[in-house]
Amino acid sequence: MRARVLKPEPGPVAAPLVPSVDAHGQAIDTLARTLWGEARGESVRAMEAVAAVVMNRVGRARDHGGWWWGNDVVAVCRLPGQFPCWDPDAPGRLGLLSVTAADPVFAAAQRIARRAVAGLLDDPTGGATHMHRAGMNPQWAQGRSVCAEIGGFQFYDDVE
Numbered sequence: 001m002r003a004r005v006l007k008p009e010p011g012p013v014a015a016p017l018v019p020s021v022d023a024h025g026q027a028i029d030t031l032a033r034t035l036w037g038e039a040r041g042e043s044v045r046a047m048e049a050v051a052a053v054v055m056n057r058v059g060r061a062r063d064h065g066g067w068w069w070g071n072d073v074v075a076v077c078r079l080p081g082q083f084p085c086w087d088p089d090a091p092g093r094l095g096l097l098s099v100t101a102a103d104p105v106f107a108a109a110q111r112i113a114r115r116a117v118a119g120l121l122d123d124p125t126g127g128a129t130h131m132h133r134a135g136m137n138p139q140w141a142q143g144r145s146v147c148a149e150i151g152g153f154q155f156y157d158d159v160e
Helices: 023-039 044-064 073-078 093-098 104-117
Strands: 130-133 148-150 153-156
Touching: 023 044, 023 073, 023 093, 023 104, 044 073, 044 104, 044 130, 044 148, 044 153
Parallel strands: none
Antiparallel strands: 130 153, 148 153
């Protein structure tokens, strides 16, 4: 009798958007690029706060069996309209895709991303799932209470 070898059904495979070895590495890389793209020029604490927004979204999706903004770090960061640095026409898009650890700000973003993905990052936002630059007033934020102001950002924990 021959042993039966089970093979997984092949599913759709997308080309990686940024170089990485595995899903964990891709999550770290995507989050680091998001931090660099959204909070470059801000304090480390502000970059940590942006990372917390991403991780809070991932946590909310995990706790509810999925959520509209994506279920993992890559999906959350890359969902169109959520983190503008990933928009195809974003002014810094080329830099976002080509920045390396030789850039000290990106190196800091990588360290923050590693801690965030490992679950070792404190959440300075108090559970925020949304944010915008201070001075802007997006429609989704109208009537909402700011739960934290860190760096040049305002954060919200009451947006679904």
